Amino acid sequence: MPNDVGANRALVEAAFARWMDGTAYISSLFAPEMTWEIVGRSAASKKYPDAASFIGQVLEPFGRRFPHDTPFRPVRIRSILADGDTVAVVWDGHGTSVAGTVYENTYAWFLTIADGRIVDGVAFYDSIAFDELWNGVDPV
Template sequence: MGNREIVTAAFDDWVAGRAHVSRIFSVDMTWEITGRSTSAGRYASRQAFTDEVLIPFARRFSADAPFRPVAVRSVHADESTGTVVVLWDGQGTTTAGTTYENTYAWVMRLKGGLVVDGTAFYDSIAFNELWFGVEPTT
């Protein structure tokens, strides 16, 4: 299975609520969030990214309507470099009862079927409104 197919299958599982896309993140991956959102920066491992971003982010959403992709607009791959780019729209209902929507572009480099380096682009203002406007559950 090629990198495009691996990433597409992971997103398909996330859309359907079967598994989070992080299942294809290497333990020693690096992840960068661009821009000036509160979470912007470079994370040195899957654990750091999970603990500092993914878990606090997920705790701001209802268990009945968690955040996940609602549309994968496109998936592009360069198998010679292991790079896969996904443009996608995500949505979820917050614990405050509001809807959070954002469009993401993720550029990921895979090795051995796992993401070893990623960069995320998204609307930082919408992200910060969620981060500071909705208290995470414990």
């Protein structure tokens, strides 16, 4: 049975709302076999073969660059578009690092949904801003 476009959009929109209000992370939607590609030339740019690799190599060390009680979060959803099994989200994120520096970035994510889970993700963002945080703030 094909994915329901409206249901896919609603699923992603609800997940972002929970992430924004601090009740869950977007990774709660990741299928274990998910692949994730960060496009470009940032320090984290490459294709990750599964959710565990992406979480362990990017999300966890990224998250450790922010205080536990005030993590990096989306602060504005610019657009959520759905077409077939793909949901595109353009969003702004903000956080103050453990070093006291402000990190802001705009992301464009293209998420493939199957059975209510993200099975493939492709991310675009300002790689210079990301690298300044990644290389300039040690994870705690």
